[in-house]
Amino acid sequence: MHSTNYHAATTAAEAASLLSSAEDGALLAGGQTLLPTMKARLAAPSDLIDISRAEELRGISVTDGTAIIGAMTTHAEVAGHAELRSAFPALCDLAGRIGDPAVRHRGTIGGSLANNDPAACYPAAVLGTGATISTNKRDIAADDYFEGMFATALDAGEVITSITFPIPDAANYQKFAQPASRFALVGVFVAKSADRVRVAVTGASEEGVFRWTNAETSLSSDFTADAIGGLSVSSQGMISDLHGDGSYRANLVQVLTARAVAAAS
Amino acid sequence: MSEIKMTVNGKPVGGDVADNMLLVEFIRETLRLTGTHVGCDTSQCGACVVHVDGKAVKSCTMLAAAADGAEVTTIEGVANGDLHPMQKAFNDNHGLQCGFCTPGMIMSGIDMVNRYKAEGKTLDEAAIRHELEGNICRCTGYHNIVKSISQAAGEM
Numbered sequence: 001m002h003s004t005n006y007h008a009a010t011t012a013a014e015a016a017s018l019l020s021s022a023e024d025g026a027l028l029a030g031g032q033t034l035l036p037t038m039k040a041r042l043a044a045p046s047d048l049i050d051i052s053r054a055e056e057l058r059g060i061s062v063t064d065g066t067a068i069i070g071a072m073t074t075h076a077e078v079a080g081h082a083e084l085r086s087a088f089p090a091l092c093d094l095a096g097r098i099g100d101p102a103v104r105h106r107g108t109i110g111g112s113l114a115n116n117d118p119a120a121c122y123p124a125a126v127l128g129t130g131a132t133i134s135t136n137k138r139d140i141a142a143d144d145y146f147e148g149m150f151a152t153a154l155d156a157g158e159v160i161t162s163i164t165f166p167i168p169d170a171a172n173y174q175k176f177a178q179p180a181s182r183f184a185l186v187g188v189f190v191a192k193s194a195d196r197v198r199v200a201v202t203g204a205s206e207e208g209v210f211r212w213t214n215a216e217t218s219l220s221s222d223f224t225a226d227a228i229g230g231l232s233v234s235s236q237g238m239i240s241d242l243h244g245d246g247s248y249r250a251n252l253v254q255v256l257t258a259r260a261v262a263a264a265s
Numbered sequence: 266m267s268e269i270k271m272t273v274n275g276k277p278v279g280g281d282v283a284d285n286m287l288l289v290e291f292i293r294e295t296l297r298l299t300g301t302h303v304g305c306d307t308s309q310c311g312a313c314v315v316h317v318d319g320k321a322v323k324s325c326t327m328l329a330a331a332a333d334g335a336e337v338t339t340i341e342g343v344a345n346g347d348l349h350p351m352q353k354a355f356n357d358n359h360g361l362q363c364g365f366c367t368p369g370m371i372m373s374g375i376d377m378v379n380r381y382k383a384e385g386k387t388l389d390e391a392a393i394r395h396e397l398e399g400n401i402c403r404c405t406g407y408h409n410i411v412k413s414i415s416q417a418a419g420e421m
Contacts, residue, residue, distance in 0.1 A: 001285045001287075002285070003283070003284065003285050004284050004285050005284055006267050006284035006285075006328060006330040006331075008330070008331075008333070028328075028331070031326060031327060031328070031331070032308065032326055035287075035308075035326050035327070035328070036307055036308050036326060038285075039306065039307070040307075048284070048328075050328070050330070050331050052331065053331075076320070080384070099399065100311070100398040100399025100400075101321060101373065101376065101377065101380075101396055101398070101399060102311065102314055102321045102322050102323045102373065102376075102399050103308065103323070103326075103399060105317075105320040105321060105322050106322055106323075106326070106327065180309070182398065
């Protein structure tokens with residue numbers, strides 16, 4: 001790892017101020033992606049601003065139809081939160097299958113969303129529910145937030161503070177895990193609310209997480225696995241690598257969407 | 266450089282550390298506690314698992330500076346005169362061959378038993394195998410590791 005300057009910030013405002021005065025600073029959340037990336041010398045920020053212990057950025061609150069999760073809440077905390085589990089079990093299940101137990105003790109929802117790995121799980125839940133990402137500057141709707149592989153609407157110096165999920169009536173996340181990395185080879189999040197169905201796909205597209213709108217239309221009138229039996233997604237623009245080619249991933253999108261609908265609760 | 270203070274295996278330790286020093290480097294190279302191993306150095310294998318504030322973490326994927334103020338337990342800190350039940354179970358069930366992954370296995374084993382007990386959940390064989398996703402052993406095929414953790418879960 002190249003040398004860097006470590007700073008601990010206890011509030012989002014302090015983090016933003018440290019970030020703006022750094023030459024090439026980066027926020028350090030749980031570090032489960034950034035530190036391996038730095039160790040591989042694929043990133044070399046001049047300054048690391050550690051926000052993992054900023055108390056105002058942690059915690060989960062479940063109120064009338066809404067779950068608000070602080071950006072520095074770990075995957076283990078989301079997976080193990082009893083009140084959230086009874087209101088929105090699909091999100092807890094998703095968090096409980098990210099990485100492995102030790103990774104889940106450090107990794108955070110805000111870190112995952114800021115990184116926007118094209119195979120990360122949380123972007124599927126955020127886009128699939130139409131959640132809102134709050135930062136130290138503004139609120140960003142999920143549909144405006146994800147801008148392609150590792151790209152987001154966040155400005156330089158912007159710090160995610162919390163994520164607000166509208167709790168769906170029924171939801172499920174199906175993840176076909178790449179067995180070595182535990183990332184999603186393909187992951188599909190389906191969420192049904194009173195007035196709409198949303199389907200978000202991660203792991204598959206070269207553009208990162210996306211909504212499968214054809215499936216949403218079919219499922220909105222008939223929320224059954226059969227409703228998408230005749231649908232398919234194009235393998236054009238799908239990720240092709242040694243773990244699975246584009247057509248394999250495209251097929252998985254359809255298969256996993258059907259499974260998610262069947263399992264949605 | 267950052268000045269850090271933490272408790273490792275019940276003893277206060279500290280000093281000035283480079284800002285890019287990993288927690289595992291502080292444990293092994295500064296404190297000379299070499300029971301915690303570095304296997305892959307890419308946060309896959311789990312040989313470096315220690316407990317930070319009671320939770321299993323991969324010490325190769327955490328900065329030493331980020332552990333300022335923390336309570337850290339390494340494999341050297343789990344026995345209390347006698348072997349910890351998890352260590353004894355690995356001994357009883359031959360839960361290791363070369364032993365390189367064993368410190369991480371034991372630290373992850375203790376962590377999973379503690380969590381399942383706290384939540385009142387049953388740590389059955391399938392759960393143990395799922396919980397061991399982040400710990401890789403290239404010798405044993407895991408059967409005796411699972412047996413060991415299962416035995417310890419009944420004794421802890």
